[in-house]
Amino acid sequence: MRCAEARSWPSVTTTIPACSRPRPRRWLPSLPSRPGARGPIQRPPRAHRRSIPSISNAVRGVLGGWLLALVFAGGALADPPPGAAPFPPELEARLAQALETSPSRTQPRTRHRMPDGSPRYTNRLILEQSPYLLQHAHNPVNWFPWGDEAFAQAEQLNRPVLLSVGYSTCHWCHVMEEESFEDPEIAEYMNANYIAIKVDREERPDVDDVYMAAIHAMSGRGGWPMTVWLTPAREPFYGGTYFPPRDSPNGKRRGFLTVLRQLSGFYTQDRLKAGLRASAIAETIREALAPPPSVGVPGSDDIKRALAHYKRRFDAKNGGLSRSRKFPSSLPIVLLLRSYRRTGDAELLQMARKTLDAMRRGGIYDHLGGGFHRYTTESTWTVPHFEKMLYDNALLVVAYLEAFQVTSEEAYAAVARDVLDYVAREMTSPHGPFYSATDADSEGEEGVFFVWTPKQMREAVGPEHAKLALSAYGLAGKRPNFERTHYVLRRDLSVEELAAAHGMTPSATASALKEIRAKLYQERAKREPPLLDDKQLVAWNGLMISAFARAGLVLREPRYVEQAARAAAYLLEHARPHGQLARYVRNQKPYGTGLLDDYAFLEAGLLDLFEATGDARWLADTRALQRDLDARFFDDEAGGYWISPDDGERLLVRAKPASDGALPSGNSIEVMNLLRLYTLTTDGDYQMRAEMCVRVFSDSLHAAPTGHARMLEAVDFMLDRPKEILIVTPEGRDGAEPFLRELAGVYLPNRVLVTVSESEAKALVPEVPWLERKRALRDAATAYVCEDRVCDLPARSSKVFGEQLRKKPYPYPEG
Known part of the structure; x- marks a missing residue:
């Protein structure tokens, strides 16, 4: 059904x-x-x-x-x-x-x-x-x-x-x-x-x-x-x-x-x-x-209770939670990975990997065009509802990037690249920002654009590669999995398994699969495509800006950072009439009133851009948005941010969202923004607001920790000793790349990063005070790894820098 x-x-x-x-x-x-x-x-x-x-x-x-x-x-x-x-x-x-x-x-x-x-x-x-x-x-x-x-x-x-x-x-x-x-x-x-x-x-x-x-x-x-x-x-x-x-x-x-x-x-x-x-x-x-304010403080016990629930409900066969339908958002991969880092609990890593592997192989993933569909209607990740949402893909890119950092598994990096290339190719406006979604339907029916018959596939790839194509995409020797006549494509067999089955070398198989995919993509492009929702939502763009910026930093791909910067610059110019964010842009005009998600998600994207580039502009824009958010959305008495501004429309209730759905709650992302801003700037006002936020939601978090996974990530940050990382170079930033490559290979989520030249560092001191007196020693790039503004010895080699980064993480405190 x-x-x-x-x-x-x-x-x-x-x-x-x-x-x-x-x-x-x-x-x-x-x-x-x-x-x-x-x-x-x-x-x-x-x-x-x-x-x-x-x-x-x-x-x-x-x-x-x-x-x-x-x-x-x-x-x-x-x-x-x-x-x-x-x-x-x-x-x-x-x-x-x-x-x-x-x-x-x-x-x-x-x-x-x-x-x-x-x-x-x-x-x-x-x-x-x-x-x-x-x-x-x-x-x-x-x-x-x-x-x-x-x-x-x-x-x-x-x-x-x-x-x-x-x-x-x-x-x-x-x-x-x-x-x-x-x-x-x-x-x-x-x-x-x-x-x-x-x-x-x-x-x-x-x-x-x-x-x-x-x-x-x-x-x-x-x-x-x-x-x-x-x-x-x-x-x-x-x-x-x-x-x-x-x-x-x-x-x-x-x-x-x-x-x-x-x-x-x-x-x-x-x-x-x-x-x-x-x-x-x-x-x-x-x-x-709008529940009454709480008085407690969330702690490690809330994280542990959430993890215990996920362990009980985990689908060991298919990944994800044990449900008849599979939502990528139902199992918080990032929380599992961050808790694994703190606890060493291998079961958490296994749950994350099983789920990520099942999704990348299943029909929820578009194996020809890239990108994830919204969710599947059954438990094996095979038959999806075929719409593709910008936010799902942004959040999943980050999950696969973090899994790549934890495991060094190249398959996870490949998924992140494939999704981002799809977004750049098919979901990006000529001006830079990202479109919202594509439909499930085409030709008046769901899924028609994406599904195949064996006959269609043979005709598309030709006789030379037909058997390999049918085997690679799950059509060989299996019953149709969609409407009894068609197949949603899967990729269950590795290149090595396919090579052995077809008497080919792995390199020849990989080359043939690349050619097959290109032919199938070209043939599919002749079909009537699904509808494109071309509005550019500020909030969802913020998530995708984060995905591109983080990918550029982790994968060392400058083109991804450039894509993020182009989208961010456009939104800051066109989606901020009179200094306040709009909800979305369409036809180069802003519409609607910006809400909490728009501010919080865009701020997160700008912070990620600052870390990926070291460009002070992005930090300044983040702080400007934060000032507007604090002035118009913050509850000064109880804490937390309202969904709408003080001067916005009054509905039956002015909500103060804390729990996650398909999207993270605006307050959970905003708490993380505040913690990152405090770590960067040492401005105690940011810390005060973050603490007020987690306190006001502590009762709801205690009652249902699994509904607040993104807030628990912020709690994880608060319970850690976040690292302050500076890479300072002589003029021109020559020499930073070895340090950045070393950092990309280390899973260190609770940290801030600044990469600047000596003159840029001096200019940035009013915003980031702990940069003061940090120099590129002996006219060579130098890295500083600090905690609470107390630093290890300056590192002039990437090897020493890596050793400083890889120190054993702090375990969760009791309570």
């Missing part, structure tokens, strides 16, 4: 498919529990366009509504959405203008078209920039974007609000769109009885977090598409994830239209009860997302 896009919840409970049966809603007895969606979904064909329209903003202000209506009278909309009142003339003019300048004028992503191919319906989403919202701009549903206008209309018309949240590359979001939001009967009922709001969870993660907490409280699970029924006061009274369009033939499964009718009736007939239920759920959300 294919399930809706699930959220990997960070608690000790297992991830439950979003389309499985929810708990009974005891607080709403008039509506029985919705049975889950079972079996494959037969969905109608549609025109599934591969590109996202680039929409210019509607003209505002200088032309009055009457003039717009006059100018665009010839381009009026075809029909209003069914069941909806006609649009006011000014709004219709704005929509018509946006449509005239949009590619969707002639290539609409809908099956509702006029005889000339233009869209029959256009709604307010045509005025937005989010690719996900633009996907729904021609649904027959009268969609509103999130905002005061929608809730004011709900209040005025005494209607409930239907909130639908998803993202552009979500397979099951597409399914629900095709089945329900493109259905005229369902759309007409929604338009006549609800105010319908669409939200892109990537554009507004703050909104998504609030209502996902409600769904989780009501049903014990979460996922996308998320469907929530709200009062005009924005409080939820019912919700779920994916809903099939209509009741099942046996009557055991309620369809979306039935639920819409029942909930509209419930709200209309007993608005007081609906309001009371909504208020109770809203209070539950507030308790979940």
Whole structure:
């Protein structure tokens, strides 16, 4: 069974498919529990366009509504959405203008078209920039974007609000769109009885977090598409994830239209009860997302409890946790590696290696184009949901790099290179920053772009290499693993094993495999590619900047550092209007309000760039962002950072996120930023804020340490004696490379690094005071390894430097 896009919840409970049966809603007895969606979904064909329209903003202000209506009278909309009142003339003019300048004028992503191919319906989403919202701009549903206008209309018309949240590359979001939001009967009922709001969870993660907490409280699970029924006061009274369009033939499964009718009736007939239920759920959300401050301090016992849980739940056969589906984020590889370094527990290293090996060999990895898919629908890492997310790939690059440093296993470095080369080739804008994701679907079906038949593979590689290709990619002598007819590619056999099986030398086999991969990639490129979400999210770019910068430092690849620097420079110029970060950039313009993740993740990337380059600019930009973050996001009374700024929109609750999901929590990354900044600058304010952060979350961390793996990495840093490493050279930085190569081969995560010339070191002393009086001795590159500003003897040879770096790490203290 294919399930809706699930959220990997960070608690000790297992991830439950979003389309499985929810708990009974005891607080709403008039509506029985919705049975889950079972079996494959037969969905109608549609025109599934591969590109996202680039929409210019509607003209505002200088032309009055009457003039717009006059100018665009010839381009009026075809029909209003069914069941909806006609649009006011000014709004219709704005929509018509946006449509005239949009590619969707002639290539609409809908099956509702006029005889000339233009869209029959256009709604307010045509005025937005989010690719996900633009996907729904021609649904027959009268969609509103999130905002005061929608809730004011709900209040005025005494209607409930239907909130639908998803993202552009979500397979099951597409399914629900095709089945329900493109259905005229369902759309007409929604338009006549609800105010319908669409939200892109990537554009507004703050909104998504609030209502996902409600769904989780009501049903014990979460996922996308998320469907929530709200009062005009924005409080939820019912919700779920994916809903099939209509009741099942046996009557055991309620369809979306039935639920819409029942909930509209419930709200209309007993608005007081609906309001009371909504208020109770809203209070539950507030308790979940903004818990009272704690008083304890996390320690090594919390790390040990998390590790014990991972050991109990580890899948010894397949790697990862013992679940029917596999998420890369569910087992924190980096925490395992860092704890292995401190404890010497070989089981932790074995768990990390087993998981990394299973992922790089499995179908979750794109063996032709590079990059990881989001997660697999079964336990062997073979059959994925095929979307590729920028953040997954950024985080996995770092995991493979750290594993390479621990083990010296070249296969891990090769995966990191392959992923970064894929991102540079296919996920990078011409201006430098990185795109968000690619879809799971192409040609209207999931996975079509990525899967193969033996016949297709033979024709692509030719008779000379056909047998080797089929054997290498798991098609030889095995049953199809996808939809009973196709294969998701795997790479289970090593070059040496393939060479022995085919009577070839390893070098000849490696050469042939390289040629085979190139031919298959070229043949696949002829297929209709998945949709590309081209918005450039600041937060996700920060993660990928970190990945490129760290890879450049570890692999000694200057091109990766250059890629990171180009993206960072662009974002600092284009995503920081008036000195404050935006949420994302699209078409070279900033949009949305920057949130905690945007600041924290970008700061981490800039710190990694500073360490990779020694360029003081990146440290200065980091500190400037930190000042803005402290001024607008920090809770001065209790500690911790709010998800949104003081001057941002007020939702039902102002969350202070601590637990990880598919992405690390903003607070956990920010604690690490503060610790690194303190170690670099010795500014005690950074240390104070870091300590306040870990204290305020200590209760939730004690209760569910596995949900706070990234915060535990920060705790690991705090429980260590981080090294301060300086490589200072004569002018021009000649001679630093041997020291940097030595450092790259040592797994030393809890450290800061500065690489500068003597004159640069002198100029940087006001920012990094411990650089004072550090010189390149005898006019040669010199390395200093320090702890708490107390240094070993200066090292003028990389060998001595390496010995200083490889001193036995400090064990965890008790408690």
